[in-house]
Amino acid sequence: MQDGLRAVAYPSIVAGGKNACVLHYTENTDKLRKGDLLLIDAGVECDHYAADITRTFPVSGKFSEPQRLLYQLVLDAQSAALEQIAPGIAWNKAHEASVEVLTKGLIELGLLKGKLKKLIKDEKYKQFYMHRIGHWLGMDVHDVGDYKIKDEWRLLEPGMVLTVEPGLYVPADCETVDKQWRGIGIRIEDDVLVTKDGYEILTHAVPKTVADIEAIMRGE
Template sequence: MEIYAERRARFLQQLGGAAAVIPAAPLVTHHADCEYPFRQDSDFWYLTGFDEPDAVALFLPHREDAPFVLFVHPKDPTAEVWHGVRCGTEGAVERFGAAVAHPLAELAERLPHYLEGAEGIAFRVGRHPAVEPLVLKAWAQQLDRAPRRGSAALGLVAPCPILHALRLRKGPEELERLREAARISAEAHELARQVTRPGLNERQVQAVIEQHFLEQGARGPAYGSIVAGGDNACVLHYTANNARLRDGDLLLIDAGCSLSDYYNGDITRTFPVNGRFSAEQRELYALVLAAQEAAVATVAPGVTAEAVHLAAVRVLVEGLIGLGLLSGSVDGVVEQVAYRHLYMHRTGHWLGLDVHDVGAYRLGEHPVELEPGMVLTVEPGLYVSDRLPVPEGQPAIEERWKGIGIRIEDDVAVSDRGHDVLTAAALKSLAAMER
């Protein structure tokens, strides 16, 4: 728990005189009286490591006696028979480092007292309907009393800029957990390629992947696994995973595990179902691989995520012009974004406690520069289909290219030396994709 205490200390310091109210996630109904498996709010987890629903954490830099307060469900033998052991208020103090802990039912009564004396209130509005009215009521009471007392919290601000800037830069312990998630995820991709053959259902390959996640101690998939054969790969967020794999098609798999402490892997690999590329598949795969390797090579301190994206785009555009799928100059096509019918997404995103992790990509007009400790995915692709219109002035797509969808994605940590590919154990060379 020392790691969480260190994070809280940094957060409290940056809050200045504001008090922060950070709620945990609630349980979410799946259907009738059945709920989805609980998934803790990432901001709450980052600061507390407490994995129960509905709790509320207060961070009070103006209270030296109680800078960290938790409101939690109390111990209740009857509830625990049905839903599992609770930590309770004593455990919140002894195990999770709260200076004080109270039953959740006392939040409405006690919150105004704890917020008294704060210069501001840091709370994310619009996301926590059970807690938000209590925060607003406590603040309103302060404002009502301000003419007599001469003080009140001056404003309601979002804690996100502070907290998400902290989360964007991973500590050594976080990098180790991301490395572990990458290891398990890479092993699953290797297993999936070994079992894939024509006639299998996409779901059977999904089962192999997710079984490995669970066998290795992960919570399960970090997101809905994408197992997309043939033209299904041209649907970016395809998750039906119920089609039969056909001889001659490619199989795109985008899957990663989530660990017990919520750190995630996120890998995409694409390979021929029958073990051999067709001529068109080979041309496009080699092009996406070259673009991905060029983008990965760009990752280094001081570089921007925008520069990583453009490195991939320029390689893709140059290659597509050479294949006759685009026409014009590289600079002209890039400037006009005339490739968007074939490559319509960005080349990566931050990775951490969330798969699409928090953190700004731009500060106003200025792209954020990469720093050691940041982790991002690098995932260019090509998706050749009739789903999007061909831009004016660009060539019609020949039938031989249609239905080919390819994406190659790695998880890359920025280091002092440049970068570290966490998912390198998942092979991606042309030779490795064939058998």
């Protein structure tokens, strides 16, 4: 271990298949099955600062069509959220952007039925996306710091570090959606620094597009 890398920042989550739908699954004892996705949420501390990274990738190297469609949707939601990271933008904007993209995509794919605005207002997306976009990151993985000041969402400032981690989790027993979607859990999480002009993804070196993940799984 190189100097400065001291310990894991939190218990790793290594969740194959439907275990990825259990948000804090840390038993990490199940067998991985061909055709399933594997979600790994893991980070080490470096010079006492925590990292918190999640990637989801196919065990056998290639996404199935339903897995790819949901994965791309989560990635699109993350891109939309990242567009809301800049000084002066309220903390909740990234979350709202992720909710809008995910809800719209879930309608298009047929997992949710109804009008976008109403589904968002009624929080129907929460059956598949039940956590928020992220948290402050620093010397602790869920670092100290207010998210609201006097009832107003805090504005981002240069030097702040946060995670951007949308996800979709379709319970294995979810009878309101077509069978092909059930038991798929996906999260994509990067660590992001707010800069003077926008943001920098500190974890950019870890592949996350469908093409890059399938290439690395082929050993390229």
